[in-house]
Amino acid sequence: xxxxxxxxxxxxxxxxxxxxxxxxxxxxxxxxxxxxxxxxxxxxxxxxxxxxxxxxxxxxxxxxxxxxxxxxxxxxxxxxxxxxxxxxxxxxxxxxxxxxxxxxxxxxxxxxxxxxxxxxxxxxxxxxxxxxxxxxxxxxxxxxxxxxxxxxxxxxxxxxxxxxxxxxxxxxxxxxxxxxxxxxxxxxxxxxxxxxxxxxxxxxxxxxxxxxxxxxxxxxxxxxxxxxxxxxxxx
Amino acid sequence: xxxxxxxxxxxxxxxxxxxxxxxxxxxxxxxxxxxxxxxxxxxxxxxxxxxxxxxxxxxxxxxxxxxxxxxxxxxxxxxxxxxxxxxxxxxxxxxxxxxxxxxxxxxxxxxxxxxxxxxxxxxxxxxxxxxxxxxxxxxxxxxxxxxxxxxxxxxxxxxxxxxxxxxxxxxxxxxxxxxxxxxxxxxxxxxxxxxxxxxxxxxxxxxxxxxxxxxxxxxxxxxxxxxxxxxxxxxxxxxxxxxxxxxxxxxxxxxxxxxxxxxxxxxxxxxxxxxxxxxxxxxxxxxxxxxxxxxxxxxxxxxxxxxxxxxxxxxxxxxxxxxxxxxxxxxxxxxxxxxxxxxxxxxxxxxxxxxxxxxxxxxxxxxxxxxxxxxxxxxxxxxxxxxxxxxxxxxxxxxxxxxxxxxxxxxxxxxxxxxxxxxxxxxxxxxxxxxxxxxxxxxxxxxxxxxxxxxxxxxxxxxxxxxxxxxxxxxxxxxxxxxxxxxxxxxxxxxxxxxxxxxxxxxxxxxxxxxxxxxxxxxxxxxxxxxxxxxxxxxxxxxxxxxxxxxxxxxxxxxxxxxxxxxxxxxxxxxxxxxxxxxxxxxxxxxxxxxxxxxxxxxxxxxxxxxxxxxxxxxxxxxxxxxxxxxxxx
Numbered sequence: 001x002x003x004x005x006x007x008x009x010x011x012x013x014x015x016x017x018x019x020x021x022x023x024x025x026x027x028x029x030x031x032x033x034x035x036x037x038x039x040x041x042x043x044x045x046x047x048x049x050x051x052x053x054x055x056x057x058x059x060x061x062x063x064x065x066x067x068x069x070x071x072x073x074x075x076x077x078x079x080x081x082x083x084x085x086x087x088x089x090x091x092x093x094x095x096x097x098x099x100x101x102x103x104x105x106x107x108x109x110x111x112x113x114x115x116x117x118x119x120x121x122x123x124x125x126x127x128x129x130x131x132x133x134x135x136x137x138x139x140x141x142x143x144x145x146x147x148x149x150x151x152x153x154x155x156x157x158x159x160x161x162x163x164x165x166x167x168x169x170x171x172x173x174x175x176x177x178x179x180x181x182x183x184x185x186x187x188x189x190x191x192x193x194x195x196x197x198x199x200x201x202x203x204x205x206x207x208x209x210x211x212x213x214x215x216x217x218x219x220x221x222x223x224x225x226x227x228x229x230x231x232x233x234x235x
Numbered sequence: 236x237x238x239x240x241x242x243x244x245x246x247x248x249x250x251x252x253x254x255x256x257x258x259x260x261x262x263x264x265x266x267x268x269x270x271x272x273x274x275x276x277x278x279x280x281x282x283x284x285x286x287x288x289x290x291x292x293x294x295x296x297x298x299x300x301x302x303x304x305x306x307x308x309x310x311x312x313x314x315x316x317x318x319x320x321x322x323x324x325x326x327x328x329x330x331x332x333x334x335x336x337x338x339x340x341x342x343x344x345x346x347x348x349x350x351x352x353x354x355x356x357x358x359x360x361x362x363x364x365x366x367x368x369x370x371x372x373x374x375x376x377x378x379x380x381x382x383x384x385x386x387x388x389x390x391x392x393x394x395x396x397x398x399x400x401x402x403x404x405x406x407x408x409x410x411x412x413x414x415x416x417x418x419x420x421x422x423x424x425x426x427x428x429x430x431x432x433x434x435x436x437x438x439x440x441x442x443x444x445x446x447x448x449x450x451x452x453x454x455x456x457x458x459x460x461x462x463x464x465x466x467x468x469x470x471x472x473x474x475x476x477x478x479x480x481x482x483x484x485x486x487x488x489x490x491x492x493x494x495x496x497x498x499x500x501x502x503x504x505x506x507x508x509x510x511x512x513x514x515x516x517x518x519x520x521x522x523x524x525x526x527x528x529x530x531x532x533x534x535x536x537x538x539x540x541x542x543x544x545x546x547x548x549x550x551x552x553x554x555x556x557x558x559x560x561x562x563x564x565x566x567x568x569x570x571x572x573x574x575x576x577x578x579x580x581x582x583x584x585x586x587x588x589x590x591x592x593x594x595x596x597x598x599x600x601x602x603x604x605x606x607x608x609x610x611x612x613x614x615x616x617x618x619x620x621x622x623x624x625x626x627x628x629x630x631x632x633x634x635x636x637x638x639x640x641x642x643x644x645x646x647x648x649x650x651x652x653x654x655x656x657x658x659x660x661x662x663x664x665x666x667x668x669x670x671x672x673x674x675x676x677x678x679x680x681x682x683x684x685x686x687x688x689x690x691x692x693x694x695x696x697x698x699x700x701x702x703x704x705x706x707x708x709x710x711x712x713x714x715x716x717x718x719x720x721x722x723x724x725x726x727x728x729x730x731x732x733x734x735x736x737x738x739x740x741x742x743x744x745x746x747x748x749x750x751x752x753x754x755x756x757x758x759x760x761x762x763x764x765x766x767x768x769x770x771x772x773x774x775x776x777x778x779x780x781x782x783x784x785x786x787x788x789x790x791x792x793x794x795x796x797x798x799x800x801x802x803x804x805x806x807x808x809x810x811x812x813x814x815x816x817x818x819x820x821x822x823x824x825x826x827x828x829x830x831x832x833x834x835x836x837x838x839x840x841x842x843x844x845x846x847x848x849x850x851x852x853x854x855x856x857x858x859x860x861x862x863x864x865x866x867x868x869x
Binding site for chain 1: 441773854
């Protein structure tokens with residue numbers, strides 16, 4: 001199969017593609033799929049499976065970007081969020097992304113317009129800052145930052161923080177206005193290959209303010225510390 | 236007498252049932268049939284008529300069967316031996332499934348013979364033959380390689396040795412080609428895609444928490460913070476020495492892996508001329524032969540005043556000829572370590588094939604310094620030198636005379652240079668419009684002494700495609716280069732510097748340049764985008780030269796990589812401070828954050844390629860140089 005690809009499919013593609021020029025094409029169309037987190041979280045109740053991934057396609061400066069964030073318990077989605085974005089490089093280290101977000105779970109579903117600044121901040125912090133504007137004047141802010149510490153060339157400790165802030169109460173989906181929740185993770189992965197890294201770690205979540213009150217009223221935990229085990233992969 | 240170089244017979248190479256052949260049969264294309272058994276490779280072809288056949292060759296360098304791109308069933312391609320003054324005819328037939336080409340690297344010839352698809356000719360389509368024919372009006376060591384796709388990475392490179400018409404000024408009894416290259420089992424297109432997705436993919440020499448801890452123990456928290464602060468703030472990595480490393484590469488010497496090793500045999504009392512050629516795609520090598528002084532006698536095929544050294548760096552596509560005088564009773568290792576010390580190629584020079592020589596350890600892994608970011612050299616700021624924590628002061632000691640204008644002011648400008656966001660939208664528009672941004676000065680200084688022009692960053696350099704700009708670039712002439720700067724102090728080795736090179740013969744064109752073109756080597760490492768003046772090849776206008784004019788090109792390296800820049804068709808006459816003996820090169824290393832100047836006499840009409848010879852930089856970091864008839868010049 002590999003040989004079929006290498007000697008039949010590739011040459012055919014090359015023949016079909018534009019003429020091979022002196023320097024070749026410096027900016028080919030590429031597709032990258034990435035599973036940032038695929039993990040089992042150990043809690044007191046049912047252990048959820050979390051999945052956070054992205055898929056982009058495009059060129060150096062312009063890409064289409066899909067993002068998925070989900071949590072499943074017993075085979076049912078408790079959380080399922082999809083984003084489809086157009087991403088454009090605006091500075092050497094930053095991309096501006098605009099598009100749509102759809103929260104399929106929890107129900108009822110919510111739709112948002114998205115504006116995200118994504119990139120690498122000084123001191124090598126990966127940052128994603130998003131503004132969401134939804135129906136009925138709903139607004140939300142999300143800030144995600146991740147850092148990588150190389151214990152060895154392949155053993156990497158990665159702290160991560162996520163904050164969510166909402167403009168209005170939305171009791172149906174369990175969020176209250178103001179700072180709603182903070183998630184902090186610490187994951188230790190081993191890159192068997194760059195593309196494949198199993199990890200273990202800790203994930204801590206806490207709800208705040210109105211969101212905490214809503215959760216308490218539903219009988220949900222306000223604070224949770226989970227042991228996680230998972231895989232990070234990309235192609 | 237000169238003995239042609241034959242690598243030894245034994246070879247880890249599988250030439251068995253070819254999966255490539257089967258698949259190609261399905262495409263209905265012919266294929267040069269691989270020989271049934273291993274043979275001495277590469278063969279030597281001499282004369283003035285050559286039939287070269289480009290095809291696939293099953294190879295196994297690492298234990299995995301792969302398909303290489305070969306000439307006449309050989310990787311490296313055959314050694315071509317020509318005679319100066321003769322007219323050579325080379326009929327090149329393409330048996331690949333897609334277009335191919337051969338470029339005669341360093342040869343001065345008509346532009347339609349230069350072998351660059353899109354500029355010189357249309358390329359050679361599958362099944363077609365292209366007849367190259369030109370007069371050989373030079374002598375020395377050169378090489379040839381494909382200029383199509385990634386074929387050079389997959390094996391299409393070979394040596395050219397041209398015998399001089401007049402008596403050779405170099406005395407030797409035996410000569411060997413030592414062709415260095417880098418082999419990967421990966422598809423080169425995959426390598427490029429990986430670099431675009433994760434630019435540090437192949438770097439397994441990054442600084443770890445343990446390095447941080449050791450620095451803090453040795454230097455204290457404050458100094459460690461200060462040294463790293465700039466790198467962290469700029470989102471750059473000091474360990475970023477090579478884009479593609481020994482993680483995927485197997486480094487070859489005359490097609491032999493480090494395990495098998497190439498062997499050159501000599502007799503007692505012989506002077507041996509080694510013709511080093513760097514035919515790698517991405518690897519700069521540092522070469523030495525422990526126990527032997529090397530007398531460098533030629534650079535890029537051109538005779539130079541002999542320089543005795545212990546070590547030299549060879550950039551991708553450069554050639555250096557050295558003469559060694561080994562004693563007759565021991566074997567020596569020819570050691571070529573990659574610049575990032577992620578691996579090495581090696582061979583043995585021996586009077587007796589049964590003798591072996593010790594293989595030395597690789598030297599320390601270099602780190603970039605602030606100077607490599609094009610920042611002003613300031614005492615006490617530049618501690619980057621090496622992974623073992625030693626200082627890096629030799630660069631500044633060595634770069635005598637090139638400190639003009641490097642002061643706190645330069646430092647200050649560097650800081651503003653870090654404000655990437657400022658002009659980004661504007662820069663992006665320029666990228667799209669493909670304007671020609673090179674700054675041209677009409678009052679250049681006299682020939683031989685390099686540029687006195689101010690460093691000018693064009694608007695096209697500001698945008699998401701460029702992550703840094705050197706604000707106070709020093710001359711790269713007297714700097715041995717990243718990772719070699721303290722070899723004199725540390726190991727007592729004399730390392731060749733460009734400033735040491737003087738042409739053996741007087742400069743032919745003694746005119747001063749009429750104008751100076753300043754070109755910036757630019758890129759964004761994280762996005763893995765490479766360009767000149769912030770403009771990639773696809774969006775760029777040609778650089779126009781008038782036939783007959785003498786022009787200075789000053790290259791300013793606004794990146795942290797060392798780029799080998801190759802101008803086709805015209806000599807690049809390196810200004811090393813002596814106008815009377817300017818060395819002629821075809822490929823020049825431009826060190827990170829530095830500038831370097833050379834003179835070009837536009838004496839060949841046509842369209843010429845001009846590019847970084849690092850394979851995965853070339854697609855973007857490239858220009859057409861167009862030499863046209865015009866009113867100016869001679």
